[in-house]
Every structure is written in C-alpha cells, then in structure tokens.
Amino acid sequence: MYRTRSLYTTAGFQVQQHLFWQMLTDDQCEAIVSTAEELLERTGVEVLSEAAVKVFEEAGCLVDGSRVRIPSTKIQWALRNAPSRVTLCDRKGNRAMMLENNEAHWGAGYTPTEYYDQEKEEKRPFTLADVEEFGKLAQMLPNIDFATQGGFPTDVDEAMAEVYAFKTLVKTTTKPIVQHVRGLAQAQPIYDMAVAVKGCAKELAFDPFVALHVSIEEPLQLSADALEVITFAAEKRLPVIVSNELVSGFTAPAESAGVMIVALANSFAALVLSQLVSEGTPFITGGFFTNNDTVNELHPVGSPEVSLLGGGFANILRYLRIPSYGFGGATDSKISDAQLGLESALSTLCAGVAGTNVIAGAGVFESGLASNPNLLVLVDEMACETERIMRGVEMDEDRLARGVIEYVQPAGNYLATKHTRYYFRSEQFWPTLMNRKRIDDWAAEGSLTLGQRTMNKTKSLLVAYSPKALKDDVVAELDKIAG
Amino acid sequence: MAATIEDLAQAVFDGDSRKAKKLSQKLLDAGEAPLDIINQGLMGGMSEVGVQFKAGTMFVPDVMAAAEAMSAGVELVKPLIAHEDIQSLGTVYMCTVKADLHDIGKNLVIMMLEGAGFNVINGGVDVAPEKIVEDVKELHPDIIGMSALLTTTMLHMKDTIELLKEEGLRDQVKVIIGGAPVSQDFADEIAADGYSPDAVSAADLAKSLVGAA
Numbered sequence: 266m267y268r269t270r271s272l273y274t275t276a277g278f279q280v281q282q283h284l285f286w287q288m289l290t291d292d293q294c295e296a297i298v299s300t301a302e303e304l305l306e307r308t309g310v311e312v313l314s315e316a317a318v319k320v321f322e323e324a325g326c327l328v329d330g331s332r333v334r335i336p337s338t339k340i341q342w343a344l345r346n347a348p349s350r351v352t353l354c355d356r357k358g359n360r361a362m363m364l365e366n367n368e369a370h371w372g373a374g375y376t377p378t379e380y381y382d383q384e385k386e387e388k389r390p391f392t393l394a395d396v397e398e399f400g401k402l403a404q405m406l407p408n409i410d411f412a413t414q415g416g417f418p419t420d421v422d423e424a425m426a427e428v429y430a431f432k433t434l435v436k437t438t439t440k441p442i443v444q445h446v447r448g449l450a451q452a453q454p455i456y457d458m459a460v461a462v463k464g465c466a467k468e469l470a471f472d473p474f475v476a477l478h479v480s481i482e483e484p485l486q487l488s489a490d491a492l493e494v495i496t497f498a499a500e501k502r503l504p505v506i507v508s509n510e511l512v513s514g515f516t517a518p519a520e521s522a523g524v525m526i527v528a529l530a531n532s533f534a535a536l537v538l539s540q541l542v543s544e545g546t547p548f549i550t551g552g553f554f555t556n557n558d559t560v561n562e563l564h565p566v567g568s569p570e571v572s573l574l575g576g577g578f579a580n581i582l583r584y585l586r587i588p589s590y591g592f593g594g595a596t597d598s599k600i601s602d603a604q605l606g607l608e609s610a611l612s613t614l615c616a617g618v619a620g621t622n623v624i625a626g627a628g629v630f631e632s633g634l635a636s637n638p639n640l641l642v643l644v645d646e647m648a649c650e651t652e653r654i655m656r657g658v659e660m661d662e663d664r665l666a667r668g669v670i671e672y673v674q675p676a677g678n679y680l681a682t683k684h685t686r687y688y689f690r691s692e693q694f695w696p697t698l699m700n701r702k703r704i705d706d707w708a709a710e711g712s713l714t715l716g717q718r719t720m721n722k723t724k725s726l727l728v729a730y731s732p733k734a735l736k737d738d739v740v741a742e743l744d745k746i747a748g
Numbered sequence: 749m750a751a752t753i754e755d756l757a758q759a760v761f762d763g764d765s766r767k768a769k770k771l772s773q774k775l776l777d778a779g780e781a782p783l784d785i786i787n788q789g790l791m792g793g794m795s796e797v798g799v800q801f802k803a804g805t806m807f808v809p810d811v812m813a814a815a816e817a818m819s820a821g822v823e824l825v826k827p828l829i830a831h832e833d834i835q836s837l838g839t840v841y842m843c844t845v846k847a848d849l850h851d852i853g854k855n856l857v858i859m860m861l862e863g864a865g866f867n868v869i870n871g872g873v874d875v876a877p878e879k880i881v882e883d884v885k886e887l888h889p890d891i892i893g894m895s896a897l898l899t900t901t902m903l904h905m906k907d908t909i910e911l912l913k914e915e916g917l918r919d920q921v922k923v924i925i926g927g928a929p930v931s932q933d934f935a936d937e938i939a940a941d942g943y944s945p946d947a948v949s950a951a952d953l954a955k956s957l958v959g960a961a
Contacts, residue, residue, distance in 0.1 A: 678852050681816070686763065686809040703945070705931055 267668025267684055284657045285367050286618040288577055294584035297522060301529040302337040304485070309334035310534045311486035314493060317538055324541050333534070340533045343540040349586035351476075351504050351547040353411065353441035356462065356733075358472040361441050362410055364549060364588035367620025369655070370410035371613070371648045373399050374595065374629035375445040375478070377416040377636035383601050383720055388635050391416035395636070396430045399628070400437030402641055404733060405726040408648040409641065411441040413625060416636035427451040428458075428747045431475070435462055436740070439733045443506065443625060445478040448490030452477055452497050454746050459503075461742040462735065466501065476504040476549065476623075478590075484516050484527045487534055495535050499542035506590045506623060507535040509552030512564050513574070517554070521570070524554050525578055536587070549623060551578055551590030566595040566626065566633050567608030575612075576619030583620055591616045594627030594644035601639065601716035605630075609640060610647050617651035639719045642726065646698045653694040664688075698722060751775055753789045756821065760793025763813025765820040768793075772821040782828045790821040794863045798948040808856070811947060815859035822862070836867045838890035838958045841883060843871030845894050845908070848901035853927060856947040857893060864951040865960075877908040881915055889921060891954055896927040905930075906938040922957045926950055 289297075312318050312333045327334040350365030362370050380391045399415025414430035421429045428451050431444045435458065446452045455477070456469075463469040479494040481487055487495075491507070498505035509528040511517040517524040532550040539548045554574035555564045565571070575591040582589035593616035598604040609627070616624040627644035630637040669684040679685045698718055700707060707713075713721070735743070751774040759767040768790070775785050797814040800806040806814075840861050844854050851873045861868050869887055871880065880892065896902040905925050912918040924942040925935055935943035941957060944950040 680809060680852050681812045683813070686813050689807065689809050703931070705933070706945075 267663075267666075267672050267682075280660060281657055283367060283655045284618055285620055285655075286576055286615065287580060288573075288619070289580040289584075291584060294581045297525050297529060297581055298585065300526045301533055302340055304526065304530045305335040305340065305533055306337055307334070308485060310530065311483075312492065312534070313487060314489040314496075317487070317492040317496060320496075320538060320541050324537075326537075335534060335537055339537050343533070343537045344585055344587070346540045346544050347536060347548045347587060348545060349588075351549060351588050352473075353476060353504065354472040354474045355441055356435065356439040356474050358463075358468075358474075361474075362623075364622040367583065369617040369621055369624060369648075369651070371594065371617075371624045371627055371644060372409055372411040372443055373403065373413045373415045373641050374626045374633075374636060375413045375415065375417070375443075377629060377631075377634055378419055379631075379635040380416060381630050381635040381637040383637060383639045383716065386600060388631075390419040391636060392420040393418040393429055393433055395638075396433045397437050398638055398727065399636075399641065400434045401727055401730040402638055402723065403440050404438040405730055406642065406645040408645045408652065409440075409627065411443050411623070412438045413443050414445065415628060415638065415641070424450060425454075425747065428454045431455045432458060432743050432747050435459070435475075435743070436735055437733060442475045443478050443623060444475055445480075446494055447479075449493040449497055452479075452494045456497070456501055456503060457746045458743050461739055461746065470502040473504050473547070476506050476547075478506040478508060478625075480508050480510050481531045481535070481552075482510045482516065484511065485530055485534075487531065487538075491535070492538065495539050496542050499539040499546040502543060502546050504547040504549060505539065506549045506551075507532060508550070508590055509554065511552065511554050513554065513556045513570065514559075515557040515564075519557075521574055521577060524574055525581060528552055528554065528578060529581060532587075547588075549588040549590050551575070551582060551621065551623070553592040553626070554578065563632050565597045566592070566629050567597040567604070567612065569611070571595075572612045572615035575621065576615050579616070579619040579621040588622045589620070590623045590625070591619070591621035592626040593617070593621070593624045594640065594647065595629035595633070596640065597632045599631050601637075601719075605640065606643070606715065609644055613644055613647040614651050614654070617648065617655055639716070639723050642723045643698065643715075643719050646696065650694050750778060753780070753784065753792070756785065756789035757793035757796065760790055760814050760817045760821070761796050763810060763817050765813075765817040768817040768821045769824055772824050776825065776828065782825045785825050786822060786829075790818045790825070791863050791865075794818045794860075798860075798951070801946070801948045808946075811860075812856055815856060815863065815947075818863050819859055835865060837865045837955060837960045839867045839869065839887070840891045840893055840954055841869045841871055841880075841887060841889035842893040843875040843880065843895070844873040845896045845901050845904040846874060846876045847904070848896050848898055849873050850895070850897035850927075853897070853947065854893075854895040857895070857926065857950045860947045860951040861893075861954055864955060866951075866954060877904060877911045880908050881911050881917065884912070884917055884921055885915075890958055891922045891924060893950070893954070894923070894925050896925075896930060899929045902927065902929050902934065905940065909938055909940065924950070924953055924957070 309332045321333045322328040353362040355361040379388045380395045396414045403412035459475045479491050513524045517527045556570040579589040593612035594609045596605040596608040628641035751771045756771040922941040925940045932943045942953045944953045
C-alpha cells in the first residue's frame with residue numbers, strides 16, 4: 266500500500282516494542298537487591314513457623330530461635346531456580362495470562378468489607394452475592410484479565426470466607442482467579458476445589474487457573490499463616506503471590522528505597538522457602554505499598570506513592586526476572602467524583618507502564634474500606650487506554666507512510682485514502698464510557714455523567730452475562746468440600 | 749462463476765472500487781439491465797453501508813471507500829441508460845461557503861446524494877453568497893446544500909439565506925447545511941430548511957425535503 270521501497274532493506278532495526286516506565290536503572294536495582302541481601306545475612310528475618318525454620322536450617326541458613334539469617338548465596342540460588350515466567354490458565358485450560366516480561370494484567374481487589382452502592386450513594390456490608398457480581402463483571406470485561414473476590418464477604422462463616430468466595434467465583438467465571446487466603450485453613454479447601462474442577466492434581470499443576478495470594482504485613486517477619494501457605498503452594502506446585510502490604514514511615518522506612526528494601530527482604534525470605542520446599546515452583550511477589558497519612562491517620566490507596574513504590578518494585582522484579590504483583594485502579598474518594606477518576610486512572614497507568622504482571626485493586630474505594638463494582642468497570646476502560654499507550658509507536662515501511670504522504674500531497678487530506686481505512690480502527694482507542702458525543706447528542710441521551718454512564722454499563726453487563734456453569738458432579742464435589 | 753447483483757452490492761459494501769467496476773462490466777456483458785445494476789447492485793450496497801454507518805459499526809473512511817466504489821460502477825453504467833429512464837429525485841446544488849476550502853465532507857455528501865438518485869451540481873469551494881444566488885437563478889436547483897468547517901465561515905450560510913430572501917428566491921429553493929461547527933440550533937437560528945450531522949443522513953434529509961422519503 267503506497268510503498269516506496271522494499272520491506273527488506275533495513276538491518277538490525279531496534280524498536281521499543283512497548284512503552285515501559287523504567288524508573289530504576291540496573292545499578293539502582295542492584296543497590297536495592299544488595300542491601301536486602303545484606304539485611305537478610307546480618308539482621309535476618311523472623312520466621313514464625315517451626316517447620317519453616319527447619320527448612321531454612323537444613324539448607325544452611327543461620328538459625329537462632331525464630332530468627333533466620335539467610336546467606337546471600339541462598340537467595341541467588343533461589344533466584345536462579347524460580348521460574349522467570351508463570352502462565353495462568355483459564356478454567357477451561359487455555360493459556361490466559363503470561364506473567365512474564367512487562368506484560369500487564371488487571372483485576373479487582375479483595376479486602377474491603379463493605380460494598381458501595383453508587384446508585385443509592387450508601388454503603389452496606391459486602392456479601393457473597395457481591396463476590397458473584399465481581400465474578401460476573403470480571404467475566405464480561407475484556408480488559409480485566411483475572412477474577413478476585415472483590416471484597417471480603419461478611420455474610421458467611423468468617424474463618425471460611427475466602428473458601429466460599431472461591432467457590433462462588435469458580436462457578437461464575439472462567440477467567441483465572443487470584444484468590445487471597447489468610448492461612449492454610451483456607452488454602453487447603455480452595456486447592457481441593459481447584460483439583461475437583463480440573464479433575465486431578467496433575468492437571469491443575471499443568472494448567473493452573475488459580476494463584477493463591479497471601480500477605481506479609483510486617484517488616485522482616487513472616488507469619489506462621491503466610492509461611493504455611495507458601496510451603497503448601499510449593500508442595501502442590503501451585504502459583505503463589507506473596508504480597509507485601511507495607512506503610513512507609515510505619516511498617517517500613519519513610520522513604521521509597523527503604524520501603525522497597527524491606528519488602529524485597531520479605532520477598533526473598535519467602536522465595537527461598539518456596540524454592541527450598543520445591544525447586545522451580547512458580548512464585549510471584551510484589552505488594553501494595555502506601556504512605557502513612559498522619560493528618561487523617563490512615564493509609565491511602567490512591568496516593569502517588571502507591572504508584573511510585575509499586576512501579577519501582579515491579580522494575581526490581583523485572584531486573585531479577587521474577588513475575589511481579591502490584592496494585593492499581595483504587596481511590597480514596599467516598600463518592601463517584603473526579604477524585605475517583607483521577608486516582609484510579611493515574612494508578613492504572615503507572616502500574617501498567619511499569620510492566621506489573623498482576624495488578625489487583627480495581628474497584629477499591631474509600632481508602633480500602635469499601636468496594637465499588639462500577640469502579641472496576643471504569644478501570645476496564647482505563648486499562649484499555651493504558652494498553653493503547655503501552656503499545657507505543659509501531660513502525661514499519663507502511664507505517665512510516667512516506668508513500669501515502671507523497672500520494673496525498675501538501676494541504677491534502679488523508680480521510681479518503683486506503684491507508685487511513687486500513688489503520689484508523691487499530692491505531693486508536695475506541696471508548697465505551699468516555700464521552701465524545703456532540704453536545705446535542707449527549708443531551709438527547711439524558712446528559713449523563715461518567716458515573717451514571719458507568720452504572721448503566723455495569724447494569725447492562727450483568728444482564729448480558731451468561732452463566733459459566735460447571736458440571737453437576739463437579740458442583741457436588743465443591744459443595745462437599747465447602748458445604 | 750457468474751457475477752450476481754448481490755456480489756456487486758457486496759463489493760460496494762467492502763469499498764472495493766476495482767471489483768465494483770469489474771462486476772458492473774460483467775453484469776452488463778451478461779445482459780443485466782443497467783438500471784437494475786445501479787439501483788439494486790451499486791445503490792443496494794451503499795444503502796447497507798448507510799444502515800451500518802447509522803448503527804455505528806462503519807465509519808467515514810468506510811463510507812468514503814464504499815461511495816468511491818459505487819461511483820466507479822455508476823460512471824461505467826450510467827451512460828448506457830436511456831435519458832428518459834433516469835429517474836431523478838431532483839437537483840441539488842452543493843458548495844462549501846466563502847473563505848472555506850474544506851471539501852471532503854461536501855464531496856462525500858455529493859456521492860451519497862448521487863447514490864440516492866439526485867442530480868447534483870458541484871459548486872466547488874469558497875463560494876460567495878452572490879455566486880450562489882447567481883447559480884440558483886441560472887440552474888434552478890430544488891435544494892442548496894452548504895458546507896462549512898470553520899466557525900468563522902459558517903456565518904456565510906446566514907448571509908446566503910438573507911441574500912436569497914432579498915432576491916425573492918428563498919421560497920423557490922430549500923436550503924440545507926452541514927459541517928463540523930454547524931448544529932440544528934444554528935440551522936433553526938438562520939432559518940435553514942434542514943441540518944444533517946453526516947453524509948448518510950444528508951441524503952435522507954434531501955429525500956424528505958423533496959417528498960421522496
């Protein structure tokens with residue numbers, strides 16, 4: 266099309282295939298890595314599980330009660346052994362999420378105990394029915410890559426809340442599931458259900474459609490629950506996401522490098538354990554890092570520090586070739602307003618361009634206290650815009666467009682060219698929520714705000730959803746595990 | 749395989765000018781009636797484009813490609829139709845107003861009007877109100893279509909309508925307007941007979957004004 270020369274006359278043309286926010290150089294990454302290694306060797310980490318301590322001790326780590334000092338060489342061994350890439354499948358076994366390189370994937374949050382009803386502008390407790398709603402939306406939204414429970418269901422036995430949430434999600438969606446657990450009490454039945462869905466443990470290890478997600482909330486201390494989950498996942502060869510949830514100036518130093526070093530030391534300890542238990546087991550890490558808002562005595566989810574620390578940590582993990590986990594698409598706002606849009610968009614963009622492989626948090630509202638499904642729907646659109654930016658400037662003979670520019674001539678117009686017809690669809694983002702209508706058309710449709718249009722889309726997605734039911738015998742099996 | 753009218757409509761729909769021309773020729777060679785080739789094949793494909801455009805599944809570059817394909821076929825077939833068989837819905841005089849050189853939209857409207865069965869006179873670009881009035885006196889169009897891309901030049905639409913009134917021609921001709929800055933409100937304000945936001949609805953508008961819709 267309007268070609269001016271052969272495609273094959275350029276040798277070794279280097280391209281930036283995708284935009285990438287590399288905020289840390291290799292030297293900076295190495296400085297953080299070395300410091301975390303030094304800390305683990307000198308200060309060590311509190312390991313609050315005797316079984317885990319024993320694993321570290323047998324591998325040659327220095328043990329003093331629950332304090333474990335890990336030689337740097339053990340960390341380097343674990344880094345060499347852990348896979349640099351992990352694939353999550355969908356429920357049917359199709360390869361769905363490649364957690365590798367700078368591939369970004371988005372999904373909802375999991376902690377809020379309240380549900381924000383945007384239409385009534387009021388909150389109520391988060392329930393299992395809301396988990397189902399988040400599952401349906403994850404299924405329907407093209408740019409939401411994985412399902413999460415969306416919030417913490419409060420209408421079921423508290424100790425088993427994640428288990429019921431997982432059962433609901435696996436019945437509702439075929440997308441990969443990132444399932445938060447607090448300990449083995451939830452991890453075991455969830456694993457059993459996942460095996461029931463796939464038919465056998467081998468199939469699940471081969472086509473993992475669930476990753477267990479566990480949090481570390483202290484500096485240089487791994488809880489017994491977290492250690493048990495990491496060990497369990499390694500034994501079963503199930504992907505595990507170890508998420509640091511640290512607050513700068515509170516559970517971590519008050520500046521960015523210090524937060525990342527403490528987080529990385531936690532992650533390294535978890536990594537070494539997982540690889541000692543089962544060499545090569547899939548391991549993903551990262552976290553949700555925030556600042557301590559001392560004015561309001563809370564930990565914001567929409568602050569720039571969340572994006573800065575999350576993006577920087579993804580950079581370090583990329584440098585180490587370990588799949589990364591991060592946070593984005595959340596807000597501190599209490600209503601559907603501009604702050605909601607601004608904070609969620611900024612964090613969605615930053616987490617994406619930093620190449621974070623698993624980005625949770627879409628829909629997290631009111632500083633993490635509530636969950637808003639409409640925000641998940643909005644983040645789907647933002648993720649699509651972010652992906653457009655990340656796709657960057659593609660370049661080849663046809664896109665350099667010399668032929669068509671010559672064809673159109675000065676002061677000409679490209680609208681009627683074949684070149685335009687070929688590219689105008691793929692070269693631009695097509696909004697579903699962002700309003701570009703002429704004012705008369707917009708007024709004719711009721712002059713709806715973005716918040717109102719998003720609510721309408723959420724409703725229509727829920728209506729259009731078609732069940733992704735499992736076979737009856739599988740459902741019976743799930744009911745037996747979590748009745 | 750023998751070409752069919754449906755294949756031709758599809759070629760127009762796909763915006764494939766070469767194929768539209770080739771199939772038109774094949775159908776003529778096979779003894780198909782020229783009027784059927786135009787009405788069912790070429791215009792048939794175009795009307796489906798219009799439907800899809802209104803539904804938001806096809807866009808201006810697609811419409812332009814289809815209109816070009818249709819024109820390529822019409823150009824070939826039209827000379828073969830006996831003059832009295834050509835049913836014209838009326839004559840439309842199309843131009844871009846004074847000081848405005850943008851003609852892509854106007855040309856697209858022309859293609860759509862021709863496709864819909866109007867006889868169209870292309871007045872060109874940068875056409876002053878005086879020239880439009882002069883042309884109306886000479887050519888007696890049923891409709892004047894004016895296009896403008898700029899907020900500064902759209903005011904010449906008003907000047908033209910006022911001049912038509914002064915010359916006593918306003919009730920002899922319908923005036924329709926279009927272009928990016930123009931709206932229905934503006935059309936009402938300057939007492940135009942119609943406004944259309946795009947080329948496909950411009951053809952529908954023109955039809956309704958001559959009572960053919």
